[in-house]
Amino acid sequence: MNSPVLWLDILVVVILILLSIRIFSEASLFKSVVLFIALGLFVSFAWVKLAAPDIALTEAALGAGVTGALLLDTVGHLRSRNVPYSKHRHAEDGTSSNA
């Protein structure tokens, strides 16, 4: 294992972990989603490094395509002001917590 290649591995892994932490430590929903889409891209580098181009291809196609679009659309929808009737507006602050 030549060292520059291993560096790249360590770099990718550190980024993946930091990114996933940031996704969930983030208050802004939209920012989380952007970071999540970025995570998809960086994971495909991990697949490349692990000699799995098949999976990299799938990840790139889905993350940049349908999943990304779906997530962004959901964020937009959850911010839309034209909810037919909104009984539980307060819930948006996320004060209740359970799994």
Next chain:
Amino acid sequence: MNSSVTSVSGAAPSRPRLAIGFAIYCVVFGAIWVVLTNGDTSSWMFGIPFTAFAALVSSAMSPITRLPIRPLALIRFLAYFLRNSVVGGVDVALRALQPSMPLTPGIVVCSLRLPTPTTRALLAYTVSLLPGTLSSGLEDEVIALHVLDTEQPVLVEIRRIENLIADIMGIELLELPAVPSVEKTSQDGDLNA
């Protein structure tokens, strides 16, 4: 769905025209297929149906209404484009690297002479890759540009690109309206001017 957004402008082209358009698309996409598959002949089992499918979709979405593209004009356009995208890259690099960061940005609104939405969109692409200009709105005959330097001669470049694009397509440019075609604003430009 709102049908005012369809891509096609003008009257529906006639049947033989459509057939020619389809054939042109087939040739272009067939060539791209060869490039994609590295010229592997065993791929035509998929290549023919998918090329035809792509050509069909293209014919439906953007039917070729006139025999397009003058090669010489295209080459001139490409040369202009390549040269200016290099200049554009260097320009933005210099601005970014200088400690003082020489920027006097603003929005410039400009009327266009190009007749069709497609050519205007092409212009928007080109402008976005040229030095100091970025298209930030395109409605009807008006384009809103964000410029890095409000003093730069934007209008001259726009007119030149319009001519180049019109040359490629072999189309007539519209007359400009009498109202002043360029207004410099530092605020959000009014596109409906």
Next chain:
Amino acid sequence: MPEGVFVGFAIVIFITMLLGFIRVERGPTAADRMLAAQLFGTTGVALMLLLAEAFQVPALRDVALVLALLAAVTGIAFVKRANQIQGSETPGGTVS
């Protein structure tokens, strides 16, 4: 051409790409963050092409091609909802 060269350039470009996260973090508008994500798309294409050369895996050129095609889709999905998303970012809007 030694393959290490490509790996070296790949690492440099990768680090450049990481700097884009500063923009994602700082914002301030949603458009800024999305723009940084778009940067990842373009740079990702470059990186995939370099890695294809470095590891001699031609399939990565397909990955680059797919990224090039699809990087726009998320951007456009964002733009379509931008008004709603932007509301949460600019002053006056709520932050969830």
Next chain:
Amino acid sequence: MTQIEIYLLAGAAMFCIGLYGLVVRPHLLHKVMGLNVMAVAVFLVLVSVARRVPGPTPDALPHAMVLTGIVVSVAATAYSLALIKRIYTETGAVTLQETDDDA
């Protein structure tokens, strides 16, 4: 530490982080993203396991498992997002509330 071990550890870490997002964050979208991060973590472990095989071509079985897993997780994500949107449209809520049982 070898390449495979690095990725294996990353998989273990991301699994926990995804679990954190799923359990601790109240917003439904965060929970769905948490599930996705967990899925990515498991895939990392599987693909690293496949890489043990000497030679350039890794074990194809974990790769196939991951591809299957990706499809399943996309399907589940799409359904969850549709459900979240429907919940929001009906009630305006974006979290799971305690009160929804005894309505």
Next chain:
Amino acid sequence: MSWMDFLVIALLIVSTAFFIVGTIGLLRFPDVYSRLHALTKADNLGLGILILALALNSASGLVSIRLMLTWVLVLVATATTSHLIARAARESGVEPWVKP
């Protein structure tokens, strides 16, 4: 190493420089519009030069054409997205930065 290899490495250096500059612009420029300038111009040029280098390095002509195709697609996609992001920013009321 032949002179061709040196050319390729030189081009790679230039292209990497443009990527770096693009990111610097993204970080330094004052508002979303000027940052879009940095993204569309510097990064696309960087990618173009990189692809030129790789095309020179590659033995097969078809592969080179394919790389060019990738570049064209990125160009069109970036130009459109930056146009749309700028438009969306304007429509949602993001004011351009003005030199004070």
Next chain:
Amino acid sequence: MPNNIERPRRAQHIVAVGLLVAVFVLLARAVLYIPMHDTGVASSIQDNLQISGVLNPVTAVLLNFRGYDTLLEIAVLVLAIIGVLSLQREGMLASGRLAPFADPALSLLTRILVPMMILIAGYLLWAGEKAPGGAFQAGSILGAAGVLVTLSGHVRPGWLSPAIVKIIIAVGFVVFLVAAIIPMFFDKNLLEYPLHLAKPLIILIETWLTFSIGMILVTMFISSAAPITDDYVRGDAT
């Protein structure tokens, strides 16, 4: 008031993080004990690759050796879209619900990218036999093309009625199922392709799957994307 809420939540948070760190330690220990010598079925896959009908080992596993998994996986995908549709109110599959986003530049981009996406989907489908690629990758690109068309406000072609859309959604799965049971008429087990039929059957399945997956993904997007316009009226929920 905020302090009162803040304090127990912070305590909960610390407990949760502590627990997860403990979980991580256990998982890390488990993954580091993974034996590093080859214990999988890689050699077995290589040995049987010649009679699987394709040359890409991943495709061979997906569509031949473990085709049953893939069959059920496609069922999951079909099921998810059925679930998404069941969450819609009346008028399912109405794709006209997305407000179009008019922009000439976007329209031009769509007209350039969509045919390219179709070509590349076809290419990946073809390449899947011996290189990375295959039905799912191709299908997701077709799906992205559909999403792009939807987002850019192009009109859905008239022939693509909801009934046709449903048929396209189901056709991949049904073709796969039929192909899976065909060997049973030749006194073989489920999915036991005869040697000479393996390749054509796999190609047949993959082709139909590509279109189905594309349609499923785009329908997922369209059906779950909610309208933006203000005049949205709540339909009567069932």
Next chain:
Amino acid sequence: MLDLIQPQLPAITLAVLLFAASAAFLVRFERARAIALVAAGVQVVLVSWITWIVVGQDRVWVYTIGGWGAPLGIDLTIDGVSAVMMLLTAVVGCVVTVYSAGYFPPKDSYRLFWSLWLFLWAALFALFASNDIFNLYVCLELLTISAVGLVAISGERAALFAGMRYILSALAGSLIYLFGVALVYASTGVLDFDLLATQVSIDPTTQAGLALMVIGLLLKTALFPMHFWLPPAHANAVAPVSAVLSALVVKGSFYIIFKLMHVFTGHEMIPGLAELMGILGVCAIIWGSVQAFTQKRLKMMVAYSTVAQIGYLFLLFPLVAAADDIQTAVLAASAGLFHAVSHGLAKGAMFLTAGTIVKAVGSDRLEDMAGLSRLAPIPAFTFAIAGVSMVGLPPSGGFVSKWLYVSSAIETGAWWWAGAVVVGGLLAALYIFKVIALFMGSGKEPLQVGVSNRVITIAPLVLALMSLVIGVFGQPILDLLYPAVESLTAGMMR
């Protein structure tokens, strides 16, 4: 002809369900209903045939898909246990299908119910037949998504929330399970149960793999304290869906745990695992019963009763582990499996009849149901019979399983588990008789009483009577289970 079909029966049974499910997706409500009814009938025939073969020839039926065989391909294996579970699925499924045909108004908004339900059935069949831990993951996901789709199909507020909670928990469970699969594959290199039995060795990776798989499955089975998602999901779904979820779906993941514990000789791999599951089972019995007693809504009560009854299933592990000889172990394992069957029938009947009652009364609140037995005698009677089995009174299936549990507990000397069974029965009696007393009593008049059709009145009664019948004729089922249980429990003993 029959000779040609017979070797292919497992594949045909699955294919029929999958074809029916896809066809039901494409057509309108009435057609979809017809398809489901036909498929249900065919299922009963085919599964009975399979059971007959498995039992008659006293063998484990191995069906190699794709003809590849285990390490490379996927095998289906059907032994006595899975045949009984399939038969249970077919019987309950058939009744539920008939019930649903009467339950749903013929509106197109419910047309997707049929497709989802048939997919769920197919998932259950595939799950009980599968012998491959990764294939089981796919089956579990198929099961999860169809189940969640069914929970949310009514579109009501509570159902949507319940569905959301359900899908989050179930997907988390699947992913935890998948992590376990990854670790097990990493350490053994195989995915097939039979091969795993020969390959496993006790090392940290395999231990963690088994632990993760079991935890994921426990989450999906909703064993206390991971039951939080179950009551809202089961109570807020429409009645046929509740019945299927409680009677069958939770048994699916329980069945996998059972198989895992056998293959990995669970208590050696992870010391104390069997006892831990037993203790959690006891907690589930007590907690679920107490919660059920305090509920004010009928379906919520029945759902919490499911939480309690799941607890009984898990008593089998410590009892088998503690057994000294194979006879006692088989006794304990049979008790658990028999309980799965009898609870499936009784709980199916109870939820279906609860649906009928709710429809008749027009409310889910218990206080509105006072005096129901005079106005709707058959549903009240059905509820009482199912309740008898739930409590474990003599002529019922519940009695047999509890009797088996108690005798195996006494035989192994671990009498405290017997105590848990008895206490659980008493607690169940409390909440069941509370409701029955309410039905018999004379409160204020019910809001409305109109059991619109016979189908939804009679179908639950049939299931309830079956839960009695298997109590009277329990021996054939036990005989059927015996050989398979014997081979399965041998590995689980200490």
